[in-house]
Amino acid sequence: MLIFLILLAGALIAADLYVLLRARARSHADAAHTPTADFGLILGTAKYVGSGGLNRYYQYRIDAAVALWQAGKVRQFVVSGSGLDNTPSETVCMQADLVAAGIPETAVWQDPAGLRTLDSILRYRQSFPQHSVCIISQPFHNQRALMQAQACGLNAVAYNARIIGVHAGWKVHLRERFARLRMWYDLLRRARPAHSTAQVPIRQYPTRHGM
Numbered sequence: 001m002l003i004f005l006i007l008l009a010g011a012l013i014a015a016d017l018y019v020l021l022r023a024r025a026r027s028h029a030d031a032a033h034t035p036t037a038d039f040g041l042i043l044g045t046a047k048y049v050g051s052g053g054l055n056r057y058y059q060y061r062i063d064a065a066v067a068l069w070q071a072g073k074v075r076q077f078v079v080s081g082s083g084l085d086n087t088p089s090e091t092v093c094m095q096a097d098l099v100a101a102g103i104p105e106t107a108v109w110q111d112p113a114g115l116r117t118l119d120s121i122l123r124y125r126q127s128f129p130q131h132s133v134c135i136i137s138q139p140f141h142n143q144r145a146l147m148q149a150q151a152c153g154l155n156a157v158a159y160n161a162r163i164i165g166v167h168a169g170w171k172v173h174l175r176e177r178f179a180r181l182r183m184w185y186d187l188l189r190r191a192r193p194a195h196s197t198a199q200v201p202i203r204q205y206p207t208r209h210g211m
Contacts, residue, residue, distance in 0.1 A: 026146055027139065027158045031064075031071040034159050037134035040065055040074035041124055043141060044081015044090040044114055047097075056164055057138060057172070062094065064136050064161035066101045073159075074134055076107045078127075078202060080120035083112025084195075092208050099207045111202040113195035117141070117179075118186050121148045126197040134159050140176050144183055151187050 028034040042065050047058050068074050077098060081090030091110040099105050111127075114120035124133060132155040135145045142158035149156035164172075 026156065027142055027160055029139075029160045031067040031073060031159065034068065034071070034073050034134065035157050036073050036132075037157065038075055038131035039109075039124075039128060039133045040068055040077045040159075041120065041133050041135050042077060042079045042094055043117060043120055043135065043137040043145060044079065044083075044094065046090060047088065047093040057161075058093075060138070060162040060164075061136055062097045062101070064159055065098060066103065068134065068136070068159055069103050069107075076109065077103065078109045078111055078124060078133075080111035080114030080124070080202075082115055083110065084115075084200070092205075095205065095207055096209050100209070105207050106204070108204065108207075109202050110205050113193065113200040115194050117145050118148055118183070118191060119193035119195075121145060121152055121154070122191075122193045123195075123197055123202060125152050125154055126193075127202045129154075132156070137161055138163055144176070144179060148183060148187070 042061055045057050045061070046055055049055050065074075065077060069077075079091045079094035079098070081094065083089035083091035089112065091112045091114075095105075095108045095110055098108055111120065111123055114123060133149065135142055135149065135156060135158040137145065137158075137160075139160040140163075142160055146156060146158050
């Protein structure tokens with residue numbers, strides 16, 4: 001049992017460091033110095049936490065997207081998250097908040113079947129394979145998403161949304177360590193998204209406010 005735990009800890013550390021080092025050069029924290037991209041891909045999360053309060057991970061991603069738009073670094077957005085069964089829908093909420101911040105409705109596309117990070121990346125590639133993309137999320141999330149995007153042949157960079165301290169978000173950070181191991185398994189077996197874009201297309205929707 002002890003040997004297993006040591007091997008597991010070693011695998012987690014190795015996966016974490018490799019992703020961190022590979023993604024560093026293509027991750028940006030300053031909107032003014034972020035390369036211009038055709039699309040900003042905002043990775044989804046629930047707008048509200050279980051207690052009913054606003055999810056700061058969500059709000060900081062919206063803030064980051066608005067900063068990129070105001071800096072002229074992206075021309076359109078794909079908001080990708082769980083929008084098929086969730087109430088409220090992650091993608092509906094993201095579009096409403098982007099539009100409320102001054103981004104035109106015509107510049108926002110919804111991917112309601114971005115059920116997990118790899119699905120968001122693969123479905124973006126199915127819809128916009130020739131278009132550059134700037135992934136928008138917290139740094140730890142962006143690092144993994146960049147690895148997946150590079151493995152898929154996408155021209156991708158990332159813009160880091162404001163972080164939440166480890167103390168406040170320790171469960172998320174712990175889950176990320178195991179998600180990085182799962183990433184290798186998914187890439188090696190050439191995993192496919194749960195829903196193809198033929199089944200659930202990435203498209204534009206009317207904005208629904210009051211979410």
